[in-house]
Amino acid sequence: MSIDHEFPLSEAAARFIAAPKKNLIGGHWCEAQSGLTLDVRNPATGEVFARVPAADAADIDQAVRAARSAFESQGWRGARPIDRERWLLKLAELVEANAQELAEIETLDNGKPVTLARRVDVTQAADFLRYIAGWATKIEGSTVEASAPAFRKNEFFAYTRREPVGVVGAIIPWNFPLLMAAWKVGPALAAGCTVVLKPAEDTPLTALRFAELALEAGFPAGVLNVVTGFGHIAGAALAAHPGVNKISFTGSTQVGKLIGKAAMDNMTRVSLELGGKSPVIVLDDADPKAAAAGAANAVFFNMGQVCVAGSRLYVQRGIFDAVLEGVSAGAQKLRIGPGLDPNSQLGPLVSEKQMNRVRGYIQSGIDDGGRVLTGGERIGERGYFVKPTVLTGLGEQARIVQEEVFGPVVVATPFDDLDEVVKLANSTPYGLAASIWSNDLKRVQRLIPRIEAGTVWVNCHGVMDNALPFGGYKQSGIGREMGSSLIDHYTETKSVLMML
Numbered sequence: 001m002s003i004d005h006e007f008p009l010s011e012a013a014a015r016f017i018a019a020p021k022k023n024l025i026g027g028h029w030c031e032a033q034s035g036l037t038l039d040v041r042n043p044a045t046g047e048v049f050a051r052v053p054a055a056d057a058a059d060i061d062q063a064v065r066a067a068r069s070a071f072e073s074q075g076w077r078g079a080r081p082i083d084r085e086r087w088l089l090k091l092a093e094l095v096e097a098n099a100q101e102l103a104e105i106e107t108l109d110n111g112k113p114v115t116l117a118r119r120v121d122v123t124q125a126a127d128f129l130r131y132i133a134g135w136a137t138k139i140e141g142s143t144v145e146a147s148a149p150a151f152r153k154n155e156f157f158a159y160t161r162r163e164p165v166g167v168v169g170a171i172i173p174w175n176f177p178l179l180m181a182a183w184k185v186g187p188a189l190a191a192g193c194t195v196v197l198k199p200a201e202d203t204p205l206t207a208l209r210f211a212e213l214a215l216e217a218g219f220p221a222g223v224l225n226v227v228t229g230f231g232h233i234a235g236a237a238l239a240a241h242p243g244v245n246k247i248s249f250t251g252s253t254q255v256g257k258l259i260g261k262a263a264m265d266n267m268t269r270v271s272l273e274l275g276g277k278s279p280v281i282v283l284d285d286a287d288p289k290a291a292a293a294g295a296a297n298a299v300f301f302n303m304g305q306v307c308v309a310g311s312r313l314y315v316q317r318g319i320f321d322a323v324l325e326g327v328s329a330g331a332q333k334l335r336i337g338p339g340l341d342p343n344s345q346l347g348p349l350v351s352e353k354q355m356n357r358v359r360g361y362i363q364s365g366i367d368d369g370g371r372v373l374t375g376g377e378r379i380g381e382r383g384y385f386v387k388p389t390v391l392t393g394l395g396e397q398a399r400i401v402q403e404e405v406f407g408p409v410v411v412a413t414p415f416d417d418l419d420e421v422v423k424l425a426n427s428t429p430y431g432l433a434a435s436i437w438s439n440d441l442k443r444v445q446r447l448i449p450r451i452e453a454g455t456v457w458v459n460c461h462g463v464m465d466n467a468l469p470f471g472g473y474k475q476s477g478i479g480r481e482m483g484s485s486l487i488d489h490y491t492e493t494k495s496v497l498m499m500l
């Protein structure tokens with residue numbers, strides 16, 4: 001097993017990569033009961049550089065039992081909100097203290113530039129853990145003035161309390177592995193739940209390092225369990241396990257539906273953050289240069305492997321050519337290379353499968369009559385590099401306009417008036433996000449309520465804030481992450497009525 005030696009790793013990352021990888025169940029590090037492992041590949045080279053346990057239903061069952069017993073243990077039940085807050089703050093501190101190591105592991109695993117992994121993934125994970133740590137001490141019920149008209153002679157005291165939902169199964173994708181782990185594990189632990197986390201088979205490593213840090217932060221054994229394995233085996237077993245009270249999933253709409261159906265059999269609570277096909281809408285008063293830069297960043301950031309990627313670009317006709325030229329020029333200027341190279345602005349796609357998927361979509365766009373303005377091809381024969389790609393000349397019904405590509409590919413289309421762009425923007429099954437580029441307040445305000453999307457950005461795209469709810473309309477999901485309502489997902493409401 002080898003790593004790209006052109007770009008050396010820090011000592012800490014090299015040590016972690018070289019060590020045997022095990023799952024964390026009930027505070028113990030263990031192999032899969034079957035002894036099976038799965039290969040972890042470096043997307044920059046295609047080489048296998050690590051192996052992790054390939055868990056199956058037996059391991060998942062063991063992890064769910066461990067999480068249940070931790071949930072009922074005095075060490076966790078008896079912990080006060082302030083204890084959970086402190087453990088989460090400590091975990092955030094440890095994520096930051098090990099930032100370079102985590103970033104390098106993420107880069108080897110996912111391919112993304114190490115500078116981006118550090119600036120975005122690791123930094124946002126630490127920031128989010130701090131944000132959610134604060135919520136641990138702000139979970140509130142309410143007192144209710146009860147009428148109970150059938151019992152007029154009696155007096156009552158009524159109130160609600162919020163209780164942790166129990167064992168949480170978290171299934172996360174490969175595009176922001178550490179950050180997604182933080183998004184799921186943070187609120188679950190803040191609310192007093194325990195967790196079984198299953199990272200994506202393509203990117204299992206930072207979740208394992210995160211689990212080490214959680215132990216170091218002082219969380220009791222069994223509160224966080226991490227089990228690596230394939231989605232259709234370990235993931236499916238977790239979604240269908242009757243001992244899981246809530247499943248929190250981020251990934252494709254297709255898998256989200258399977259998970260939702262499996263969960264329903266046990267009435268397991270679910271929240272689903274799914275795919276997107278987010279429109280970038282540029283009105284003709286916008287500065288074409290600034291809009292082009294924004295549109296390029298909206299789709300090429302993280303190689304387009306972002307659920308909110310701005311993969312459809314709608315530009316009002318008067319400035320269509322100018323914006324398109326800017327986006328194409330921007331695409332050509334981006335430096336693509338191995339993520340460990342500090343000069344790379346874009347890395348490879350995550351896997352050979354993903355590369356083939358993206359190339360298949362580009363080909364389908366060409367077959368449907370689209371014109372490639374720039375990109376369209378793979379780079380070299382080693383690793384999973386694809387050029388940032390701009391297509392135009394495609395109708396609403398083309399597959400590449402309707403379906404999520406999850407790659408650095410944008411389809412640009414001109415429009416004439418607002419009614420037309422609203423119709424275009426809402427024409428896919430998805431509804432995750434959208435951005436509008438304009439300073440014409442009247443037109444912007446008229447558009448915002450008409451766009452079917454969980455988030456609308458104005459003159460920016462993809463900016464996330466821990467305090468703003470995030471989630472999808474339509475087939476982009478159920479529920480919201482971030483913000484104060486997050487705690488609702490990880491708690492049940494108990495109503496108490498006392499006759500005095």
Ligand code: ADP
Nearest residue numbers: 172173199200201230231232235236251252255
């Ligand atoms: P992709 O197709 O790009 O890999 P997925 O939605 O399949 O995206 O992956 C997101 C997560 O869902 C991963 O952790 C994966 O292992 C998991 N997963 C995939 N298939 C299933 C399934 N049938 N049941 C549960 N989890 C799954």
Ligand code: MG
Nearest residue numbers: 231232252255
């Ligand atoms: Mg999959």
